[in-house]
Amino acid sequence: MKLINICGARPNFMKIAPLMHAYRSEPTIQPILVHTGQHYDENMSRLFFDELEIPRPDINLEVGSGSHAKQTAMIMERFEQVVLEQKPDAVLVVGDVNSTIACALVSVKLDVAVFHVEAGLRSFDRTMPEEINRVLTDAISDLLFVTEPSGTDNLLREGVARDKIHWVGNVMIDTLEKNRTKAESSPILEKLKLEPRAFCVVTMHRPASVDHPEVMARLADVFAEIQAELPIVFPIHPRTRGRLQAAGLLARFESMKNLQLIEPVGYLDFLKLMAHAAIVLTDSGGIQEETTILGVPCLTMRENTERPITLTQGTNRLVGMDPSRILSAYHEIRGQGPSASRRPDKWDGHAAERIAQRIAQWRPDR
């Protein structure tokens, strides 16, 4: 089976890596890797290929940044040529970024099967671009690989046939388990002069927060208060840097004595930072899952999550973007120490193998 695999943005690389490795045990699968170029900075893309030992992409569409319509359209236009030339049997997409929906849509219109990894997650918040990408991608997928039981429930409720849905676990956790020991050798704590369990990690990139200067100004007050007693390290996403700069807020963040604003770091450095943090404050999707496995308290600065198992079994807690709510959760956790968590079923480091095995058995029904 000729299988095109799509990656494009940072969180895709952790998901595609274990799949590319798992295909090696399935000789009937002939994988092709396509990078859309949605993310392109060295530390948002190439670094992950090296660290996670992902083969070089066979094809790079080099679309770069743009508005949603422009970026999605450019991926579609360029990927259509690839599908016409390569004639794959199926196309595999991961996650919920613009590259995911763009390539899924091109494929289904050319009558090529679509496999979606991380299907069924729902925040039920249609103002999130990712929610639109998730709902649409799932509606046109032939095989839907689910990370947690809520995914199956959501898909069944939306009318997806049960035999298309496969609860396989979480490929993001495959990558975490594979790299956990290696990450311990990262010198990042010494480099940033951080003591284990005595610092906080912050990441933010969602439009709902970083695109609103008034929200970011309030969050700056929160971070100012926290860093006065607990050092903060904040690897800043390029979108966030751009927005803070435009809003005239970057200097405020840079001026905080115990807040280190650093460039995005590679996976191994970031894993080491998370694993040894006292608290992680984030609006990321994937980080909610990783902190659950690491047993590190995670305060998610959102009102909802598409990953509810991280709330019920993991260390995650929704705190929204209201300063008093964030600070009261922060103080509560500081008083408590490390969080208890239960590993969600099938988050065992073998999800990609299960996916590859299922794909190897797949036969088109049209």
Ligand code: UD1
């Ligand atoms: C995208 C995804 C989001 C995901 C996030 C992970 C969509 C709709 N959004 O958001 O779901 O959580 O990636 O990080 O697909 N930029 C650079 N260099 C890069 C990449 C981006 O400077 O290598 C800057 C550009 O100014 C760009 C902006 O970041 O306009 C936003 O990039 P984009 O890919 O459109 O969305 P993200 O916010 O990164």
Ligand code: UDP
């Ligand atoms: N990550 C990283 N370096 C950083 C910040 C995050 O390697 O500086 C990793 C993180 O461990 C997780 C992934 O990037 O594996 C999450 O990506 P992101 O937050 O950009 O996207 P989301 O998960 O929100 O879609």
